[in-house]
Amino acid sequence: MSSVLSKVAVVGSGISGAACAWSLARNGVSVTLFESARGPGGRMSQRREIAEDGRELHFDHGAPYFTVNSPEVLSLVREWESKKICAEWKEGFDIFDCFSNQFTSTEQERVSGRYVGTPGMNSICKALCHEPGVESKFGVSVGRMEWLEKDNSWLLLGIDGQSLGQFEGIVASDKNIVSPRFTSVTGRVPPLDLSLVPDLAIKLQNIPVIPCFALMLAFEQPLSMIPVKGFFIKNSEVLSWAYCDSSKPGRSTACERWVLHSTKEYAERVIAEYGLQKPSDAMLKKVAEELYQELQSVGLCTPRPFFMKAHRWGSAFPAASIAGEEKCLWDESKRVAICGDFCVSPNIEGAILSGLAAASKFQKIVSYL
Template sequence: MTVDTLIIGAGISGLLAASVLQNAGQTVLVLDKGRQVGGRMATRRLTKDNKARADHGAQFFTVREPEFQKWVDGWLEEKSAAEWCKGFSGRDGYPRYRGMQGMTTMAKQMAQSLPVQTQTKVTNIDQDGQTWQITTESGDEFTANQLLLTPPVPQSLTLLDSGNVTLPSAERQALEAVQYDPCFAVMLVLNSPSSIPVPGGVQVRGEVIDWIGDNQQKGISEQPSVTIHGSPAFTRQHLNDDRTEVGNRLVDAAQAAGYLNRDDIESMQVHRWMYAQPIECYPDRYLKTAVNGLPIAFAGDGFRHARVEGAALSGLAAAESLKF
């Protein structure tokens, strides 16, 4: 079956776009290589009994635009999101929101009413003259009239190259200018509470640590668990180092700053985000163009505004442009 719009990526931008297009009467299909939906709004179960959990990508989100507020109000009402606090070093009045069971909660909720296929890595994008042809790692093929790509932009460009899909050169150049910082995320299970101050998060912005958060105080983990994000400079410097070594360095820095005691650590996991947050964005909310007459659009947090809200608004805007 040829779908109206095939969306690559079940992060917040892809899922919101899929909701809008499905509500507009289109047939859609969302493919994601991850084990679960949510993309960089990621929550990991750290113990088999699920008592310890950690958000290892986005830690919280904020809302500035009424268009995004509408969706957030819906999530608050259905209890997939909750307010965490109104600031980390003093209250500045702006709510910081979290997912109810971690940052993936909203994505999981949305995916229930959408055709989403996870563990499906797209490896090739091509055309047969009439439609887009999408091939996955396991050899499955899909066809679509329109395509929406929501991975971090460098990954989307690699996909285009897989099938020699040539964009107009000005557009290609503009997309190539979108750049991201990498980030190491360390997830710790502790056997006693951390010393991270209330409300359970510190935007350290230091040379080594960028952020440290207490998932128990945040309300998503029964057992004490901590997330540490390495700074962009630290992560770049140690990008290919042994993960355990990287984790230990970040733990040392956290202990030296008084946030935790190494002796309390039960387990440690380390994740490397190659494309964590954009440092150079495409100027508009999305890019829509056509290749040999077939519509293709790009969206995500690399478009105009970074962060969860930027990604959401980008997906919504791209979807409007893809309505028939």
């Protein structure tokens, strides 16, 4: 095994890439994980903010929780619970109807089995990225992936052109690594040249995504006028749901923190006006005020928060699944795996299953040696 498949590079430390790296390492493959951000998590990342008075605030501003249907993922969740990096969030969710200005509950919204990372959503990714056998390099952007025909291996280069190492296989766990949409956001071409894997390129041509704005709010006192800690919002053109982040297990309760998500229609309107380039502070401030005012206008008259900030998720939420039963995209000749929630289902469980499937492709190579 060591002579043919000794080193694999995983690019992206969201839950899909982290699960893939963890699985590979547990099966004896040396893994180097590259992440352009300062820490792991992707859509499961936890945002650290500092209020004007110096208080440190933390928000799960992407995926607020995840559910589990697969026995394979449930087994992992039980392991994570035993390690205190995951817990069930037992608060019920309601629906708020903006036409009637009332909360309505259904059995579906009050189901159990909503899980969160503890003390933050990114805690699970952190643990997986520090599995023995995984070398994680944060703050490192991969600028180009070159196929070395002579060596039958991959050379990864940073955005400055410096070598990041040579690998027998690569895993792309972030759709921006392979999507032309990456160019419109960063101004750089995607690191992976899809002409090297033409069969995969066909499936990756158009990955529809749903944009979203998240609004992070912090209040001095609990919002007593809201009877639940999470609710979906009907009949609003601006807001889709809201949840009390500080009500999750393992979170600080020094103040009450809420996260609101916009509708995709609202986010698309803003992006159509301002583009996909990095949003300006002025634009985010305008969005934050509009989302907050929508909460006020539907009758949920909350006190003014002492902290309010918006974040744009330009392409984090996929709207399609492209890999079918394989759960990932795989090119055996060049040992390239592409995984993510866009391969299975647009949620955390789908991302985990895709990452595990990608790892299994490399493990099958090893088993044949």
